[in-house]
Amino acid sequence: MKKRLNIGILGLGTVGSGVLHILKEHQEKISQVTGYTMGIKTALVRQIEKHQNQTDIHLTTDVETILKDPEIHIIVEVMGSIEPAKDYILQALKQGKHVVTANKDLIALHGNELTQVAKENHCDLYYEASVAGGIPILRALVDSLAADNIKKVMGIVNGTTNFMLTKMAKNGLSYEAVLAEAQALGFAEADPTNDVDGIDAARKMVILSRLAFGMNLPLSAISTGGIRSVTATDIQIAHQLGYTIKLIGAAEEQNGTIHGMVGPMLLPNEHPLSGVNNENNAVFVTGSSVGETMFYGPGAGELPTATSVVSDLITVAKNIRMHTTGDGFSHYQHETKLTAKEDIQAKYYLRLNMTDQTGTFLKLTQLFAAHQIGFEQIIQQPFDQNSAMVIIITHQGSKEQLDQAIAGLESDSDMVLKARFDVLEESICTKDY
Numbered sequence: 001m002k003k004r005l006n007i008g009i010l011g012l013g014t015v016g017s018g019v020l021h022i023l024k025e026h027q028e029k030i031s032q033v034t035g036y037t038m039g040i041k042t043a044l045v046r047q048i049e050k051h052q053n054q055t056d057i058h059l060t061t062d063v064e065t066i067l068k069d070p071e072i073h074i075i076v077e078v079m080g081s082i083e084p085a086k087d088y089i090l091q092a093l094k095q096g097k098h099v100v101t102a103n104k105d106l107i108a109l110h111g112n113e114l115t116q117v118a119k120e121n122h123c124d125l126y127y128e129a130s131v132a133g134g135i136p137i138l139r140a141l142v143d144s145l146a147a148d149n150i151k152k153v154m155g156i157v158n159g160t161t162n163f164m165l166t167k168m169a170k171n172g173l174s175y176e177a178v179l180a181e182a183q184a185l186g187f188a189e190a191d192p193t194n195d196v197d198g199i200d201a202a203r204k205m206v207i208l209s210r211l212a213f214g215m216n217l218p219l220s221a222i223s224t225g226g227i228r229s230v231t232a233t234d235i236q237i238a239h240q241l242g243y244t245i246k247l248i249g250a251a252e253e254q255n256g257t258i259h260g261m262v263g264p265m266l267l268p269n270e271h272p273l274s275g276v277n278n279e280n281n282a283v284f285v286t287g288s289s290v291g292e293t294m295f296y297g298p299g300a301g302e303l304p305t306a307t308s309v310v311s312d313l314i315t316v317a318k319n320i321r322m323h324t325t326g327d328g329f330s331h332y333q334h335e336t337k338l339t340a341k342e343d344i345q346a347k348y349y350l351r352l353n354m355t356d357q358t359g360t361f362l363k364l365t366q367l368f369a370a371h372q373i374g375f376e377q378i379i380q381q382p383f384d385q386n387s388a389m390v391i392i393i394t395h396q397g398s399k400e401q402l403d404q405a406i407a408g409l410e411s412d413s414d415m416v417l418k419a420r421f422d423v424l425e426e427s428i429c430t431k432d433y
């Protein structure tokens with residue numbers, strides 16, 4: 001008879017319920033692949049009554065029941081937030097229990113510390129579900145692409161905002177209506193602020209950068225914007241100009257330095273990321289040898305996310321069988337150096353309201369010319385009796401110069417900046433996809 005590996009699960013919400021389902025439905029395959037039978041022994045929840053009809057596994061509100069149980073070998077943390085999740089994981093690792101988590105907030109902010117404690121205690125710590133839900137992107141970076149030098153990781157890594165932008169673009173629905181739908185479908189975080197303000201995506205870029213470049217890109221160094229400022233007007237105008245607006249996270253290596261951003265970005269309609277819709281995610285990875293690769297799939301939701309969690313459980317089980325636990329997700333480390341702002345190239349979409357009087361346009365062009373920034377496209381439309389709406393797509397230039405020109409624009413009372421988004425400009429835009 002096969003030996004049993006017992007799991008203690010912390011949280012039985014969207015992802016936790018999915019883990020329960022997959023372990024039950026796919027148990028025959030999992031047992032063949034690992035050589036063990038695996039099952040959940042106890043689940044930690046806040047309110048037992050809420051879950052009594054959902055499952056016949058043992059429910060508890062006392063984490064000690066799980067952490068002190070010598071028969072529990074692996075902890076799955078799918079409760080979210082930093083505390084008490086961090087404390088529970090640390091306690092589990094120190095007691096020799098392996099940990100699988102979907103918690104990107106925790107891994108982005110405290111991943112290095114947790115990895116160190118896992119190593120010291122010869123325990124596994126895996127977190128594939130923390131980035132791009134059901135897409136096996138972290139394993140692809142640390143295993144399949146281990147031979148290459150990764151130059152750039154760019155993608156749609158937040159399902160909620162991609163779902164919202166897709167519905168706003170295709171169905172003309174309001175921001176509030178689409179957010180409520182994403183929450184009802186279980187993609188959005190309990191508090192969706194981090195989703196819509198780009199913070200969730202920025203945290204995922206921290207994790208991706210750590211594994212792709214071996215560098216610790218600090219969250220504070222990622223220029224981060226969300227989708228609150230994206231209006232139906234921007235989506236329509238971008239479309240007329242040949243672009244699709246997506247919330248993009250990007251991190252790029254440049255001569256041994258790294259820089260990252262998260263924000264709404266105009267992508268050429270023919271770019272593969274432009275066709276990634278709804279809650280799907282995609283990560284576009286450029287390696288110096290492999291060239292361009294794209295990993296696509298569901299970025300959130302019960303079963304896709306749980307698939308990644310259970311795959312991590314399978315890896316832990318295999319490691320237990322081969323006595324190789326505690327080896328870590330990746331050994332790759334490189335000194336972290338941030339790219340100087342003057343070395344970062346950018347290109348912007350700007351929407352502004354401008355006093356409709358002779359000379360204001362000239363002031364605008366002079367302002368940008370003074371910073372060596374040219375305009376690629378300009379549209380001007382009447383806005384109201386006294387002002388015009390102006391849309392500009394700049395040429396590519398130094399981010400520092402662009403930001404200085406924009407600071408000048410913002411200090412001029414004749415011009416009010418309403419939106420500023422990045423525009424993708426690189427060789428791939430000219431490729432024939």
Ligand SMILES: NC(=O)C1=CN([C@@H]2O[C@H](COP(=O)(O)OP(=O)(O)OC[C@H]3O[C@@H](n4cnc5c(N)ncnc54)[C@H](OP(=O)(O)O)[C@@H]3O)[C@@H](O)[C@H]2O)C=CC1
Pocket residue numbers: 010011012013014015016044045046047048050077078079080081084102103104105129130133186187188189190299300301302305
């Ligand atoms: N939803 C998704 O699509 C994805 C989520 N993730 C991540 O997975 C994790 C879980 O997300 P999700 O399943 O959506 O979250 P939910 O809010 O749906 O579920 C959270 C679960 O944790 C329990 N819980 C929370 N806090 C405590 C606490 N202090 N003590 C005991 N139990 C607690 C809740 O108990 P109760 O039910 O009693 O309230 C609930 O069962 C998060 O880190 C999230 O960021 C990652 C990728 C995708």
Ligand SMILES: N[C@@H](CC=O)C(=O)O
Pocket residue numbers: 130132133157158159160161187188189195200299300301
């Ligand atoms: N709220 C997140 C869930 C997955 O990480 C998202 O929408 O992507």
Ligand code: NA
Pocket residue numbers: 128129130131132133134135136137138308
């Ligand atoms: Na993943």
